[in-house]
Amino acid sequence: MLRWAPYPFVRITLSFVAGIVLYFLWGRELGHGLWLLAFFFASFLAVAILSIRYKNTFASDVAGILGLLTFMALGFATTHQRTELNQPRHIAHLQSSPSHYKGMVQDYVLQKPGYQSTVLQVQQVKVDGVWHQATGKVQLSVPHDSDRAYELSYGDVLLVRGAPQPVAAALNPNQFNYKAFLANKNIHHRHYLQPLQYQKISSKPSNLVLYYSIQLRRRLDEMLRERVGEKREYAIASALILGVKDELDNSIRQAYADTGTMHVLAVSGLHVGLIYTVLMLVLARFSATARQRWLGAILVLAVLWLYAFITGLSPSVLRAVLMFSLVTVGLGLQRRTVVYNTIAFAALVLLYSNPYNLFEVGFQLSFLAVLGIVYLQPQLYNLLEVDNWLLDKVWAYFTVALAAQLATFPLGLLYFHQFPIYFWLANIIVVPAATFVLWSGVAALAFSWVPFLSELLFKAHFWLIWGMNEFNLWLQRWPQSILTGIDISVWQTWLLYLLMLSVILFLALKRLRYLSIAVGIAALLSVQEIREVVQQRQQRQLVVYSVRGSTGIGLVQGQQAMLVADSVLQQNPQNYTFNVQPHLWQLGVEQPQLVNLHNSSVAPTVLLPDSNQLLVWQGQRWLILSKPPKMQPKVGFAVDYLLLRQNVRLKPEQLQQYTFNKLILDGSNSPWHRQRLRQQLDTLGVSYFDVAESGAFVVEL
CATH class of the missing domain: 1.10.287 (Helix Hairpins)
Structure with a gap:
């Protein structure tokens, strides 16, 4: 029988989580929830006093239930309080668009090709010539066209001209919902800035500890860039040690993802666990007296929090450092702590500080992986007794990898739609290699001032990374190395x-x-x-996908599909992977037949004399105009849809020559052209659909 008594924090944390979920289900109806919190807390106090006074078992049970309901109400009220949209001065509630706004850079600055991205905490807005206090976060994209490594820094106060735009929803079916992703970070607006659209007016970091942490991480990152040398190995070193993934090459990133070792590149609980394990092995023989235990605990805590500091105090590292710090304090007190209570308490602290952590993929995966390792790994390890020391270590690593993979398996399918077949082999090799990479890199940075020793350490660090990369690339080429296209709800x-x-x-x-x-x-x-x-197997769909700068038409019949695309989409695999592939996987299509729009011998299109196309499929007739038409349509000629692409210029009288149900504007048209054309179509009263604004156009047949 399950016993809950030894796990008080597990019960409390689950109640708090229930309150967070309750807020997202019925938050609008129940309001801020403070009245709910007050009611349950008062009821708990009253029943608890009665149970103590009369020593009534039933009253004690009721008091326990009311106590858990109090934590549930606390979770509800905390989520309401931490939701910035509930603040009356939030920029989402402005009646008019601001002409200018001021704010402070509140996050790390991420390097992207040609630009840098960060988050601005809005402080004031200028509406109708008057400045007002305001709140809200804006994701900024600033051009990076100078010799400086970073255009902005944490704490910079900026004056921005223009108004931020609400984050757009996903434009294609089953596409990654970037709007919801940013909303979980309380970010609801974006702004793509031009070089002269913003000005730095001062620097006032709100958190000096975080400011100096980020500055230290930048200096260490620059040192790795100079001393490691090769871009591929430097990118891995910076990602693995400091958590800076800006320079990671897509091919090497994909190799780690396909082998199930991507967690090595995301500074998280694994890295803190590797540091903690080595420290505990070194300090194991120095724990005979209480003084030695406390000195060891202080040393472990100092190293863990120093590592968190040099990695920029990232949330994933803070989660793990908090958890291992609680374990360390428990060992120092010689208390027989229940590890589930430690995990639950760490989760409770993080969720209280930010309830939206509950919906972060990293938060979910890290805690599930830890729970899997804590409970499943000993069970799996005890299934086989190995006498050989080396084989026993291999078996231990294998069971750790298997336990973590089993615990995160359903979530991995939900979020990533794939399963790496050889994850067990990859983790047996890569995780120990990552341990040496981590410690050699930390040592190289610590002794960078020692001439001969630093060169030796950086060379060892480089070759360890090179070997780890080559192993992953080799394993990625194995047959059936990964199952893709898995779609679950x-x-x-x-x-x-x-x-x-x-x-x-x-x-x-x-x-x-x-x-x-x-x-x-x-x-x-x-x-x-x-x-x-x-x-x-019974489905038939014709889909015009919303792909910026490209044309993509999906013809789905059963679990087979043909993607008719222009050369722009064909030459950009990432565009296909992000915009089109998730929908096809949802429909059970693992890999569509990719054909060129202009290849009439393969695609179900007929090339017209004026270089336009007529698409005929499953009884549907689509006239696709890429160039101004030079043919007069015959009397009675009608099509189901007229698709305009590549900024084709049409006069109103030319449109009136065609008979069609709806006009479609695809993603290959420029924004200025679509805006002008929409105005003309509204004037003519022509029914149209703009996929760049309204999302993919889906026809169910």
Whole structure:
């Protein structure tokens, strides 16, 4: 039987999480929730006093339940308070667009090709010539065209001309929802600036600790750039040690993702755990007395928080440092701490500071991975007894990788739609290699002032990274190294976790009821999958995707598809991966047939004498105009849709020659051309659809 008594913080944290979820479900109806918090807290105090006075067991149970409901209400109220949109002065509530606004750079500055990105905390806005106090965050993109490494720094106060724009929603079906991603960071506006559109007027960092941390990380990053040399190896060194991933090459990033070792490049709990493990091994023999234990604990805490400082105090590192700090203090006190309480308390502190952490992918994956390692790894490790020391270490690393992968498996499918087959082999090699890379890099930076030793350490650091990179690239080329195109819903993700929990409970408690639940969940998942496959085999869709600067038309029949695209889209795989691929995976299409729009021998298009195309498919007729038409349509000639692309110029009288149901503007048209054309179409009363503004145009057949 499960016993909850030893896990008070687990109960409290789960109640707090329930309050956060409740806010996102019914927050608007229930308001700020302070009345709910006051009611449950007063009820808890009253019942607790009665239970103590009369020593009534039932009253004690009720007091416990009311206490948990109080934490649930606290989670609800905290989320309301931390939601910046609820502030009356938020820029989203402005009645008129501001002509200027002031704010402070509140985040790291990220390097992008040709520009840099950061977050500005708005302080004032100028509306109708008058300055007003305001709040809100704006994601800024500033051009990077100077010799300076960084155009902006944390704490810079900027005067910006113009008005920020609300973040656009995803324009294609099943596309990554960048708007929701930024909303979880309380960012609801973006602004792409020109070189003379902003001016730095002062520098007033609100957090000096974070300011100096970021400055130190920049200096260390520059040292790695100079001393490591090769761009590929430098990018890995900077990502693995400092968490700076700006220079990572797409091919090497993909190799780590395909082998299931991407977590090595994201400074997180793994890196803190590697540092903590080595420190505990070194200090293990110096724990005989209380004085030695406390000196060791202070040293461990100092090293952990120093590492957090040099990595810019990133949230992922702070999560792990907080967790290991609690464990270290517990060891110093010689308390038999329950690790689940430690994990839960760390989660509670982080969620109280920012409830939106709950919806961060990194937060979810890191805590699930830790829970998997804590509970599953010992169970898996005890399945096999290995006498050989080296093989025993290999088996231990394998079980750690397997436990973490099992715990994060459903979420990995939900967010990344792929599963690396050889993750177990990759982690056995890469995680130990990353340990040496991390420590050699830290040592090289620490002794950079020592001439001969620093050269030796940087060379060792470089070759360790080179070997780790080559191993991942080699493993990536193995046959069937990764399963892609996996698409599951949030509901199916929950079912997978319930299935895993039922199996774990059955194995731990030996109760048949849990096996029955597991079989029932597996049956439900199977029925859902069969139903989905049947629906996919009957589907027929014609889709005009919203792809900036490109044309992409999807012709879906069953679980097969053809993507008719121009050369711009064909030459930009990232554009396809981000905008088109998620929708095709949702439809059960693993890999479409990619054909050129102008290749009439493969595509279902007919090339007209004036170089335009007529697309005929599944009874649909689409006239695609890329150039001004030079042919007079025959009397009675009608098409279902007229698609305009590449800024084709049409006179109003030319449009009136065609008979069609709707006019489509695709993403290859420039913004200025679409705006002018929309005005003309509104004047003529022509029905149109602009995919760059309204999203992909989907026709169900």
